[in-house]
Amino acid sequence: MEEFLTGYALPVGIILAQILAIVVPLLVAVAYLTYAERKVIGAIQLRQGPNIVGAFGLLQPLADGAKLLFKETILPAGANRVVFLLAPILTFSLAMVAWSVIPVNEGWAIADINVGILFLFAISSMGVYGVIMAGWASNSKYPFLGALRSAAQMVSYEVSMGFVIITVLLCVGSLNLTDIVLAQETVWFAIPLLPMFVIFFISTLAETNRAPFDLPEGESELVAGYFVEYSAMSFALFFLGEYANMILMSAMTTILFLGGWLPPLDIVPLTWIPGPIWFALKVALVLFCFLWVRATFPRYRYDQLMRLGWKVFLPFTLVWLVLTAGVLVTFDWLPR
Template sequence: MTDFWSGYAWPFAIIVAQIMAIVVPLLVAVAYLTYAERKVIAAIQLRKGPNVVGPFGLLQPFADGLKLLFKETILPAGANRIVFLAAPILTFALAMVAWAVIPVAEGWVIADINVGILFLFAISSLGVYGVIMAGWASNSKYPFLGALRSAAQMVSYEVSMGFVIITVLLCVGSLRLTDIVLAQQTVWFAIPLLPMFVIFFVSVLAETNRAPFDLPEGESELVAGYFVEYSAMSFALFFLGEYANMILMSAITTILFLGGWLPPLDIVPFNWLPGIVWFALKVALVLFCFLWVRATFPRYRYDQLMRLGWKVFLPFTLVWVVLTAGVLVTFDWLPQ
């Protein structure tokens, strides 16, 4: 029995504890991101926002969750039930799985694999399947149109995101996320690669279907898009998946361009805070930009969305990759 515990059960218990240490704070962050969004947009629009349930409305996310938990899940008569119910589960699960390779501080990562950035790109690419499954399985034209829009949109902006990531990898010389962070000890990549940083953030907005690129959920023409037939916890899983993806993409932006857990300056007043606090603060800053953009900009037309991705971002990022490679080779700045 002792051999079994030391050989199998104990390592398994450690892995489960590591997973829970990531998942539980992430679920709490997702819940309070919905609260923060309503508060931030209310402040921008000179309103109050949630302020009734609990002090300052702090219990509103739990009230919303309980409401959705106790509602009835309605399955459309013509829907493919298995695919219909699997779609929100897949969307939410992918948003959780990607955190396995995210280093929230030095040494604080579940799996520090040497191809971490490829793992993240693969998981983010799989996200479109949940949307397509939901749109097709609903057996309704509005969800199907929303799913087709989302698929085209996500594929279009993943191309420019890929070129941005290649630019960062040229400067680092490694696919490990920890190495990408440590390469920014002198200067964050957001400064020398500022155009790439801006393009990546805009592409992330499109990748997560957030305003002003929320065309798959266009209320004015598609009612609510690909999840219009969903209710109760199946709708809640889509909702949680969207906000978990926002936090995930903010974390990736922080790692690629904002130095991850590294403080802004290598001097004493900034060094007393733990790395995980710096990481959380940077993620919160990027998330605030998500909310700020939603409250500020109107929705794009679909042709404008596609033109921006294929005729502006794609050629610009391709040229920047060539320029970056040329500069690194010319001045012999290639990483060793």
């Protein structure tokens, strides 16, 4: 028995170390993404942003986390307590689990599975369950309306995201995320598939309920949407889950269209920079666009949101998918 336990102790330890190597930096990134958002939007709106707690306000995320940690969790009297508390845990857990297949460098993934992109798409699709559970279990009209909005919105834009992903997969011939990145050694897919890149980025805004598509939490009509009844750490888990999903979608955009960890040009000084740093810089650039869009564009009406998804993005992505397949077959560019 001792030999059996000894034989498996090292692999388990390595797996735990890999998980911590992903989760700990991700949680730090989520915390400081909230700080970056407030600073970026403050600069765009010509104001200071956080600047009191610590030098340049750098300790503000820690202060916010400590405040939420020590607050009382209030459970609504008519709420389904189990589902009510399970919803934020599910939302946060899914955002963490998805990172198990994200390669930040060649061979740097906890699980480098052959159907990585399918796994990612499945995990991101399950995020709607946490929102629906939160809206229903609160036993309140405003959260329920916000949950219904979010479910319809996420399902609508997942369709166009699926066609965009299929277009990329046609060009690669593999569902493996590492293969998708290595296929962009010559040219990033953002250049030949530019319209699909733009549609994918806009769809990620809608998928993560970010402005200008933050209809599920529209303050003017739904107060705070599906998590209006949440407080303390249950609210914080929703908050962390939303920002972790932003980073996840930025990582997906980087892998599918921006060459992952590959440098932009085959120039010697650029190739000396490690791949994970290139990956982090590209993710940060996409995240900056998330924040820039929030500070720039007004919120859509709900009918405009649905019309854009079903009447513009869906037919356009379908046509582009057919054209891409036609070009690949005509010029015999199909991957071997």
